Amino acid sequence: MQVGEGGLTLVVIGVGLIGGSFALALKRAAKVARVIGVGRSAANLQRAVELGVIDEASHSAAEAVKRADLVLVATPVGQMGRVFAEIAPHLPAHCVVTDGGSTKSDVVALMRQHLPAQLAHCVPAHPIAGSDLSGAAAAQYGLYDNRRIVVTPLPETSPAAAELVRELWQACGARVYQMSAGEHDAVFATVSHLPHLLAFAYVDAIVGKADAERCFDFAATGFRDFTRIAGSHPEMWRDIALANRDALLVELDTFQRTLDALRAELQAGDAEAMMQRFERARAARHSWQQKFNRGNA
Ligand SMILES: NC(=O)c1ccc[n+]([C@@H]2O[C@H](COP(=O)([O-])OP(=O)(O)OC[C@H]3O[C@@H](n4cnc5c(N)ncnc54)[C@H](O)[C@@H]3O)[C@@H](O)[C@H]2O)c1
Numbered sequence: 001m002q003v004g005e006g007g008l009t010l011v012v013i014g015v016g017l018i019g020g021s022f023a024l025a026l027k028r029a030a031k032v033a034r035v036i037g038v039g040r041s042a043a044n045l046q047r048a049v050e051l052g053v054i055d056e057a058s059h060s061a062a063e064a065v066k067r068a069d070l071v072l073v074a075t076p077v078g079q080m081g082r083v084f085a086e087i088a089p090h091l092p093a094h095c096v097v098t099d100g101g102s103t104k105s106d107v108v109a110l111m112r113q114h115l116p117a118q119l120a121h122c123v124p125a126h127p128i129a130g131s132d133l134s135g136a137a138a139a140q141y142g143l144y145d146n147r148r149i150v151v152t153p154l155p156e157t158s159p160a161a162a163e164l165v166r167e168l169w170q171a172c173g174a175r176v177y178q179m180s181a182g183e184h185d186a187v188f189a190t191v192s193h194l195p196h197l198l199a200f201a202y203v204d205a206i207v208g209k210a211d212a213e214r215c216f217d218f219a220a221t222g223f224r225d226f227t228r229i230a231g232s233h234p235e236m237w238r239d240i241a242l243a244n245r246d247a248l249l250v251e252l253d254t255f256q257r258t259l260d261a262l263r264a265e266l267q268a269g270d271a272e273a274m275m276q277r278f279e280r281a282r283a284a285r286h287s288w289q290q291k292f293n294r295g296n297a
């Protein structure tokens with residue numbers, strides 16, 4: 001790939017936790033010569049410059065990408081269509097376009113719709129790392145250390161574009177895995193999107209109770225651990241849920257059946273069935289934690 005004189009210019013559209021942490025990690029690894037940040041909040045971009053997350057702020061994605069070797073779109077997924085449409089006419093011929101969105105079938109479809117001439121340079125991706133924090137101030141150097149990245153390249157994606165994105169994520173300390181967009185969306189509906197929906201719904205159900213304030217007053221560590229992710233960005237999660245609606249509806253139905261079965265066991269006082277269920281869940285959780293610690297600690 002032909003890179004601009006003096007090193008790679010990265011344009012990050014959406015300078016928040018994900019885009020900002022990518023920029024910081026690549027700066028640390030000396031993989032980028034210049035980072036231009038594009039956003040919709042002037043205060044957030046200003047903060048990003050002050051923190052050294054980006055070297056330059058721009059309010060025009062169209063203008064900024066004219067100088068890009070690589071563009072990372074890290075806005076909520078509901079914004080990606082309009083971003084791709086805006087940058088499409090202005091991308092240099094060699095420029096690689098990737099994203100950090102939590103859903104992939106929708107992003108692939110949007111790339112096909114808005115970037116048909118650049119598909120060889122499109123590399124859809126999803127870093128499996130994050131938190132309930134958002135904005136440029138939440139960006140951190142080590143967010144991707146030893147974490148997984150899932151890439152879902154298109155049949156048209158060139159090996160050189162895929163390799164550049166793989167190499168840059170590896171330079172961030174991450175391990176890169178490949179899946180189809182459909183496989184990706186099914187897996188993350190189960191282990192990421194459903195738990196977020198449940199956490200939001202559970203806290204919202206308490207809000208609707210007459211004694212909500214008293215309940216919140218006495219909530220402690222169990223509540224904190226179960227509901228941390230209900231503190232996540234509402235727009236981001238609305239967009240993810242809508243983008244992955246079909247897979248999420250399947251997950252909700254599966255979960256509903258388990259909840260119904262547990263409710264019936266509770267009502268019947270079926271201690272044995274409940275014990276078996278809790279033991280099965282605890283064993284699965286322990287084994288996952290051990291694997292996660294080995295692979296990601
Ligand atoms: N937070 C996580 O844990 C996590 C993990 C993996 C992937 N993701 C994905 O990464 C993306 C970004 O998430 P984040 O956590 O960094 O969010 P964030 O809120 O920290 O950052 C997103 C930024 O995009 C900006 N933005 C929104 N619309 C824009 C537009 N049209 N043009 C330019 N900028 C715009 C916002 O102002 C914000 O600064 C999302 O697609 C999300 O699904 C998030």
Ligand SMILES: O=C(O)C(=O)CC1(C(=O)O)C=CC(O)C=C1
Nearest residue numbers: 102127128129130131132192229
């Ligand atoms: O740690 C968190 O708060 C997260 O929600 C991170 C998390 C996840 O579900 O694990 C959230 C969304 C992603 O796309 C990837 C990672």
